[in-house]
Amino acid sequence: MTASSAVELVSLTKVYGGVTALDAVDLSVPEGSVFGFMGPNGAGKTTTLRILTGLTWPTSGSAYVFGADATSATSTVRARIGFLPDVPGFYDWMTAEEFLRFAGSLFGIDRRTLDERTGALVDMAGLSGVTTRLGGYSRGMKQRLGIAQALVNAPALLLLDEPTSALDPLGRKDVLDMIASLSGRTTVFFSTHILSDVERVCDTVAVLDRGHVVAQAPVGELKARYGAQKIVVEVTQASEQVERLLRRTPSVSAVTRENHTLTLTVNDVDEARIAVPAAIASVGAGIVRMESGEVSLEDIFVELVGSER
Amino acid sequence: MRAFGAFLRKESLETVRTWRVWVVGGMLLFFALSGPVLAELTPQILRSVSGTSGMGGLIIEVPDPGWADAYAQWVKNLSQIVTWAIIVMLGGMISSERKKGTATLVLTKPLSRRAFLMAKFVSHSVLIVLATLLGAAVTWLVTLLIFGEAPAGVLAETTAAWLVFAVMLVAVMTLLSALMDSQVSAALLGFGVLAGLGIAGMWEPASRYTPAGLMNAPAALLGGREVATGWPIASAVLVAIVSLAAAAAVFSRKEL
Incomplete structure (x- = not known):
């Protein structure tokens, strides 16, 4: 376990009914980095994120978040994480502001701080003045709200699963700018198959293919190696x-x-x-x-x- | 604990903002209002057709209706339609959150899976208890207005016996919904449990010592019979606790 790792995977293996989704994956995400987790569809990116967030468990091996075993992560560890799943699900009857307040209350954030953050995040998500309930939102609006709710606790580790996949070019730019602005303060670990996004904001990358990490290095080093x-x-x-x-x-x-x-x-x-x-x-x-x-x-x-x- | 409170608040808000309150509250209120009216009208309807050619000249002797008939309507509706509606509604209590992806968002925050389940159980139980108490109060009032007499004690006893059974059923459905991936499967299993208890209730020892006794208790109490509800209530509480513990164990191992 590296002392300055926000995420550490050690021989992480996940088998679903005979299909190996992750095969002895070793990975280390330095604290403060913007880490791009690249791979084609079905490479095992979402499975990795699901293990890190305790939604599923590895068949063997270990996953650590800030040194704590992700499979038995306590509320203290989860309080430091912000997570956006690939397809975020919301309560259709809520408004964006209500959902952000609800998400913040799960972290026990005090009312004053929550008021400030909710306003700022609704603005950031471009949803100010939108009074429609979430059931009427487009995929892109839900994705933007999904990113906002992942930030409500000002996380030390932000886990994003394909954060830009449902966004239009302007929305994508905003999200990438936001991710870039977190560099150094928050560790961002995001999975994607959009390589230009990674090239634009990541300082370190790993390439996952059919459950194997085939490369992991800082972007510059990887380019120099292959260049x-x-x-x-x-x-x-x-x-x-x-x-x-x-x-x-x-x-x-x-x-x-x-x-x-x-x-x-x-x-x-x-x-x-x-x-x-x-x-x-x-x-x-x-x-x-x-x-x-x-x-x-x-x-x-x-x-x-x-x-x- | 803070996360439990926050999620319970969300559940309560969801109850009043969605169809839930209208289905449960509306249904119970409708039965509370219509029960005494039906009890009053049914004999009149039967008398009006008695002896007619359509009935082949058959004379139907119907006693004058009273408060007991109104209460019988209330008890019958609780133990049949309302119970079935609860099973269908709660079949998706957990599985629908998993299917919609909302469980993924909330359970990756500092909300434990046990707190998630308990908040669901508490909010649904509170809704059913409050709606039933309101329904019982309306039944009492309408019965009093129509028949001029409405003893509150027997209505309270019969309603309370059913409520204990209903809260146990909420716990059982929490388990089944955590166990099954679809609302239909959980509801079918729930009907299986109900049928099993109904059959068990025909056997005297089971009726005396198990929650099956609570299914028979309201009608028996209304009929003026002595009913010992101590064991059925104690066993129902035990079943509820075991169901919730099993639900927590099952759900904690469930991949989301």
């Missing part, structure tokens, strides 16, 4: 010949070409740095530029997850 395996080279001539030759080079695993610019995915960077210029020279072409490629989280995600499908 080093991309080489962009611009040649003076005979780019088609160069492409054919590089495809046969053992240290190069993939080649794409656009005019005289070739983007190479390499499996051995040191060897490629020698083999690539040699191959270009062998067809009588020159090098205009040769540099490490820029990778997006999407490239990394596709490489990590897509390659196994």
Whole structure:
């Protein structure tokens, strides 16, 4: 157990009727980080969040929240958590303000503080002046209220399951701005398959695929790690010949070409740095530029997850 | 404890803001108002058709109605329609919150699953008790107005006996709703429990010592018979406690 971890998963395994949703997952979420939990649908993201919030239990392994076992988390631990499920359910007969007051009262928040927070959160959710009962809300409105209710206790750990999935572009921007503003003060752990959201606000990410964590690192480190395996080279001539030759080079695993610019995915960077210029020279072409490629989280995600499908 | 109070307040508010209060309160009030009127009119209706060609000339002798007939109507409605309505309504007490996802939101806050169940049990019991007491009061008043006589003691005794049974039923339905994933399944099991108690009540020892005795008690009390309700009440309280403890155990292991 890392001393500064808000969330720690140790060999966490969950099996549903013979189907393994999580397979010995190890994960550590540093306190104060905005942690993106990426993965395709069915990867096990929601199951992880359900275990962390005590809605279900692991088959084996452990999940800790602020050092306490999540499966037997006391009210004291839950008082520090804010949670938004993937599809939040509300009491149709309440208004947004009533629901926020009710949610706050479950935490034992005093009336004055609750008055202030309710007003601020209703504003943040863009629901000021909306008197409709929750039964008449759209999916996006419910999602925004769901985020607001997760913040009512000013949580130390905010767990969000696909928080932007039902939002329009403006709503998404607002939510991402809000998440970014919490950085350093609140640990945010949010699951998503929208990679641009992660790229925009997360400082650390983990990629989950079919119940396995296939990568976990700070975003910059992950990009540097995978960026080093991309080489962009611009040649003076005979780019088609160069492409054919590089495809046969053992240290190069993939080649794409656009005019005289070739983007190479390499499996051995040191060897490629020698083999690539040699191959270009062998067809009588020159090098205009040769540099490490820029990778997006999407490239990394596709490489990590897509390659196994 | 604070979370229990907050959730109980929510339940109470939900009772008055949704169909719940209208179904339970409205139904009991309707029976309270219509029971004495029906008791007064039924003999008149029967006499009006007595001896007519439609009845094949059959003469029906009907005694003059009285307060006992009005109370009998009240007791019959409580032990039949109201009891069935409670079973159907409470079948979804827990499962509907799980299905709608509201349980997920509240149970990830500092509200224990036991407090969640207890608040449900308390709020539904209070609704049924208050609506029944109101109904009994209206029955007494309307009976007094129509028949000029309405002994309060016997009405209080019969209503109290049924109320103990009803509160036990709320506890049993709390267990069944925590156990089953659908309202229909829980309600069907509830009817099974009711049928089982009804059958058990035909056996004298079961009627004397188990909650089955409470099903027979109101009619027996109304008939002026001596009814020992001590054991049935004690066993009903025991069944209620065991049901709530079992509900808490089942629900604490339930994946939401």
